[in-house]
Amino acid sequence: MRHIISVLIENEAGALARVSGLFAARGYNIASLTVAPTEDDTLSRMTIVTYGDEMVIEQIIKQLNKLVDVVKLLDLSDGPHIERELMMVKVKAEKGTREEMKRMADIFRANIIDVTDCSYTIELTGAGEKLDAFLKAVNDDLIMEVVRSGPLGISRGARGLGL
Amino acid sequence: MELTGAEIVVQALKEEGVEYVWGYPGGAVLHIYDALFQDKTLRHILVRHEQAATHAADGYARATGNVGVALVTSGPGATNAVTGIATAYMDSIPMVVLTGQVPVPFIGSDAFQEVDITGITRPCVKHNFLIKRVEDIAETMAKAFYIARTGRPGPVLVDIPKDVTDPGVRVPYVYPKKVSMRSYKPVEKGNTRQVRKAVELMSKARRPVIYTGGGVVLGDASEDLRKLVDYSGFPVTNTLMGLGSVAASDDHFLGMLGMHGTYEANMAMHEADLIIAIGARFDDRVTGKLAQFCPNARIIHVDVDPASISKNVRVDVPIVGQVKPVLKDMLKFLKERKNGPDKAALKDWWARIKTWRDVNCLKYANSDKVIKPQYAIETLHKVTRRRNFFLTSDVGQHQMFAAQFYPFEKPRRWINSGGLGTMGFGLPAAMGVQQAFPKATVACVTGEASIQMCIQELATCSQYDLPLKIILLNNGYMGMVRQWQEFFYDKRYSHSYVDALPDFARLAETYGHVGMTIENPGDLEAAYKEAFGMKDRLVFMNVIIDPEENVYPMIEAGKGHHEMHMSPHLSAERELA
Numbered sequence: 065m066r067h068i069i070s071v072l073i074e075n076e077a078g079a080l081a082r083v084s085g086l087f088a089a090r091g092y093n094i095a096s097l098t099v100a101p102t103e104d105d106t107l108s109r110m111t112i113v114t115y116g117d118e119m120v121i122e123q124i125i126k127q128l129n130k131l132v133d134v135v136k137l138l139d140l141s142d143g144p145h146i147e148r149e150l151m152m153v154k155v156k157a158e159k160g161t162r163e164e165m166k167r168m169a170d171i172f173r174a175n176i177i178d179v180t181d182c183s184y185t186i187e188l189t190g191a192g193e194k195l196d197a198f199l200k201a202v203n204d205d206l207i208m209e210v211v212r213s214g215p216l217g218i219s220r221g222a223r224g225l226g227l
Numbered sequence: 228m229e230l231t232g233a234e235i236v237v238q239a240l241k242e243e244g245v246e247y248v249w250g251y252p253g254g255a256v257l258h259i260y261d262a263l264f265q266d267k268t269l270r271h272i273l274v275r276h277e278q279a280a281t282h283a284a285d286g287y288a289r290a291t292g293n294v295g296v297a298l299v300t301s302g303p304g305a306t307n308a309v310t311g312i313a314t315a316y317m318d319s320i321p322m323v324v325l326t327g328q329v330p331v332p333f334i335g336s337d338a339f340q341e342v343d344i345t346g347i348t349r350p351c352v353k354h355n356f357l358i359k360r361v362e363d364i365a366e367t368m369a370k371a372f373y374i375a376r377t378g379r380p381g382p383v384l385v386d387i388p389k390d391v392t393d394p395g396v397r398v399p400y401v402y403p404k405k406v407s408m409r410s411y412k413p414v415e416k417g418n419t420r421q422v423r424k425a426v427e428l429m430s431k432a433r434r435p436v437i438y439t440g441g442g443v444v445l446g447d448a449s450e451d452l453r454k455l456v457d458y459s460g461f462p463v464t465n466t467l468m469g470l471g472s473v474a475a476s477d478d479h480f481l482g483m484l485g486m487h488g489t490y491e492a493n494m495a496m497h498e499a500d501l502i503i504a505i506g507a508r509f510d511d512r513v514t515g516k517l518a519q520f521c522p523n524a525r526i527i528h529v530d531v532d533p534a535s536i537s538k539n540v541r542v543d544v545p546i547v548g549q550v551k552p553v554l555k556d557m558l559k560f561l562k563e564r565k566n567g568p569d570k571a572a573l574k575d576w577w578a579r580i581k582t583w584r585d586v587n588c589l590k591y592a593n594s595d596k597v598i599k600p601q602y603a604i605e606t607l608h609k610v611t612r613r614r615n616f617f618l619t620s621d622v623g624q625h626q627m628f629a630a631q632f633y634p635f636e637k638p639r640r641w642i643n644s645g646g647l648g649t650m651g652f653g654l655p656a657a658m659g660v661q662q663a664f665p666k667a668t669v670a671c672v673t674g675e676a677s678i679q680m681c682i683q684e685l686a687t688c689s690q691y692d693l694p695l696k697i698i699l700l701n702n703g704y705m706g707m708v709r710q711w712q713e714f715f716y717d718k719r720y721s722h723s724y725v726d727a728l729p730d731f732a733r734l735a736e737t738y739g740h741v742g743m744t745i746e747n748p749g750d751l752e753a754a755y756k757e758a759f760g761m762k763d764r765l766v767f768m769n770v771i772i773d774p775e776e777n778v779y780p781m782i783e784a785g786k787g788h789h790e791m792h793m794s795p796h797l798s799a800e801r802e803l804a
Contacts, residue, residue: 073410074410077357078345078346078349078355078357081346081349082349085349085350086350089350119537119541122537123534123537123538126533126534126536127534129533129534130532130533130534132353132354132374132408132410132411133354133410134410135409135410227409
């Protein structure tokens with residue numbers, strides 16, 4: 065089962081290595097991991113997407129909680145939540161395809177954020193499946209470069225993950 | 228008060244009640260060693276290899292319950308200490324290891340004697356710190372000790388760059404009175420509802436077994452365990468790490484369980500309908516094949532570390548908490564119930580257990596020609612039973628023979644590397660124990676392979692007058708390796724024969740100790756008596772034993788508790804009967 069876990073962790077040197085090292089050392093899957101400081105600059109927030117059966121996920125959560133630097137965590141998959149991922153795609157946009165690429169970006173409500181005479185750079189935000197769908201819709205030969213942030217997640221409702 | 232960083236390090240150790248530091252100086256810790264030199268109370272023990280510093284600190288911690296402290300330099304000093312840190316980590320031993328580091332501006336430049344020791348040790352410490360500012364030393368030291376000793380204990384490493392301890396820089400010194408960390412809140416008491424649920428199961432159980440591990444020793448809960456065992460009348464078995472938490476002479480005690488556990492302990496686990504696991508972690512050497520582990524039992528698991536619960540085996544009643552308060556609650560709730568443990572069912576259960584006990588699974592064929600290792604341990608017990616006695620061990624057959632044949636009556640008396648299985652642990656660990664208890668008798672049972680991994684510490688023992696008694700069960704082989712090769716590799720003894728052995732007795736003498744070589748079973752007891760009579764001397768007893776004795780009973784890795792190999796001698800005897 066896919067799980068998306070949010071982790072509040074002390075913003076200290078080595079904290080990221082402790083988390084990634086834990087996954088490597090114990091053989092847990094890690095599909096994506098994003099991390100950045102929060103509004104409180106002593107804290108970082110990580111979003112980890114992982115796969116495993118119930119027992120493995122339970123261990124992952126316990127092992128993360130056991131790390132001394134981890135302040136709090138939440139398995140977002142336990143309840144209703146929203147996920148968003150950012151993707152930037154550099155595509156060929158030459159004479160014959162320029163118009164079509166523009167239309168495609170509009171259909172997916174994407175933004176073109178950089179333009180040259182032969183390329184567009186397209187910015188797209190959404191759930192992972194939407195980004196997948198965009199890539200599927202564009203001819204492989206036209207894609208020059210793809211960069212994705214990995215999903216971010218937040219729970220629905222008024223309650224949040226805080227201290 | 229203004230102090231230098233080095234002085235703050237020393238001062239912090241004293242604030243934490245540290246008596247001894249085991250260490251080895253080097254470039255990056257020179258400032259700290261200078262501060263130590265000028266201090267009058269803290270005692271530093273100079274080891275001969277940094278691995279021994281960590282093992283000695285570890286042995287001290289296991290015997291006393293205090294945090295053990297080691298101090299080593301950067302680079303190779305730090306990497307040499309890693310084996311000892313990992314050893315302590317696997318057995319949850321409270322320890323603080325101070326490592327020197329190159330000055331902050333040099334970090335990351337591949338400077339002389341630089342290694343990323345916080346990176347190297349991250350998977351084998353409870354936590355580690357790299358201090359970058361002299362102002363942070365006091366608080367970090369306080370946190371390190373707090374983390375090491377609370378919750379599930381473990382080693383904490385503090386990496387201190389040389390410039391942070393610069394004697395030219397003084398800062399105001401205040402040691403934190405109390406540590407509070409938002410990200411680290413160890414649990415204390417167990418959830419009362421869960422404990423009540425457990426007690427409910429205990430009062431209905433027909434075939435219960437209490438299975439306890441190192442957590443009862445670490446949590447100083449032996450007395451509470453004894454009370455629960457007495458009141459409930461339940462049988463109890465210990466892991467290798469738990470030995471001594473129940474007196475071996477207690478009728479309820481089934482002996483050790485697991486790979487080389489007793490027949491009665493393993494069979495009882497296999498047929499139990501309720502397992503009460505306390506401070507134990509369902510290690511593979513204990514459980515054998517998981518699919519066949521306690522097939523008919525519901526499982527209660529008490530542990531201070533939630534990550535230990537349902538890691539290998541699904542449990543029915545998890546209880547997260549310190550074992551001591553949980554055991555107290557268990558006993559209290561059990562006593563409050565009108566209908567306590569099912570006495571009639573227990574009577575039948577004990578009758579069943581007696582049939583397994585009657586097998587006498589540890590029986591061995593003694594000899595008057597060659598010393599059997601089992602006899603060597605039994606005789607050791609005979610000679611030392613009335614003493615204030617601690618036994619450390621190395622790793623291998625001798626460790627298992629000691630665990631099987633030395634009946635420990637008290638906790639913290641059996642000191643061995645269980646989780647990591649570190650050869651070389653025994654001698655330095657014994658040094659730490661002896662330092663903590665100068666008047667006690669401290670012996671180390673070892674093998675000719677293990678002892679050579681830290682034999683340089685015989686020099687440390689000379690320097691500090693540590694009157695250890697070393698019992699080397701010398702069979703010329705890495706005995707446990709040879710045993711597996713005999714069983715599983717058609718006796719192809721690949722590199723397990725330990726050739727070119729020194730004359731250990733003479734070697735000990737060159738270090739200033741007393742050496743003995745004992746070859747005849749008839750001489751053993753007298754030799755022990757003579758050795759243990761030498762109060763102020765280290766005596767190294769090279770006991771030549773049967774080269775091909777095996778440890779029985781044995782469960783092969785990946786087999787169930789009911790599939791034990793018994794000694795061929797015992798099997799033959801049973802067939803005759």
